[in-house]
Amino acid sequence: MHHFESKADAGASKTYPQQAGTIRKNGYIVIKGRPCKVVEVSTSKTGKHGHAKCHFVGIDIFTGKKLEDILPSSHNCDVPHVNRTDYQLIDISEDGFVSLLTENGNTKDDLRLPTDDNLLTQIKDGFAEGKDLVVSVMSAMGEEQICGLKDIGPK
Numbered sequence: 125m126h127h128f129e130s131k132a133d134a135g136a137s138k139t140y141p142q143q144a145g146t147i148r149k150n151g152y153i154v155i156k157g158r159p160c161k162v163v164e165v166s167t168s169k170t171g172k173h174g175h176a177k178c179h180f181v182g183i184d185i186f187t188g189k190k191l192e193d194i195l196p197s198s199h200n201c202d203v204p205h206v207n208r209t210d211y212q213l214i215d216i217s218e219d220g221f222v223s224l225l226t227e228n229g230n231t232k233d234d235l236r237l238p239t240d241d242n243l244l245t246q247i248k249d250g251f252a253e254g255k256d257l258v259v260s261v262m263s264a265m266g267e268e269q270i271c272g273l274k275d276i277g278p279k
Contacts, residue, residue: 138265145197155191159204159264204264213257238270
């Protein structure tokens with residue numbers, strides 16, 4: 125029997141190298157081991173013979189924390205592979221986990237409700253009203269979190 129390697133298991137494929145000087149605002153970067161969306165990039169020249177340095181400000185895509193890093197623009201930095209997958213919401217458990225339907229008809233029960241209050245309210249209210257909801261799940265570096273919601277309409 126052949127087991128397919130899940131995206132989260134392949135350690136090597138969690139990130140890929142990209143030259144610091146080519147990373148733009150709204151791109152992604154790993155800062156202090158966390159996958160971040162870049163909100164600010166500034167480049168400073170240092171002295172006559174020094175290398176230009178890139179100053180990155182990123183927002184952790186899972187915690188929303190602000191992180192910063194400074195790298196020579198010629199250096200490679202890690203860029204996380206960020207995937208978004210849509211799943212249909214089947215159930216919400218009392219302890220805050222969601223049950224999602226995957227493409228192949230299995231259920232995925234290892235995700236918690238999002239911490240974002242706005243999104244959380246939308247999901248809970250929509251679910252309580254019996255709507256068919258599809259949640260977008262962002263995954264990067266072996267972590268996953270619900271990041272969005274689509275309403276397909278009433279059941």
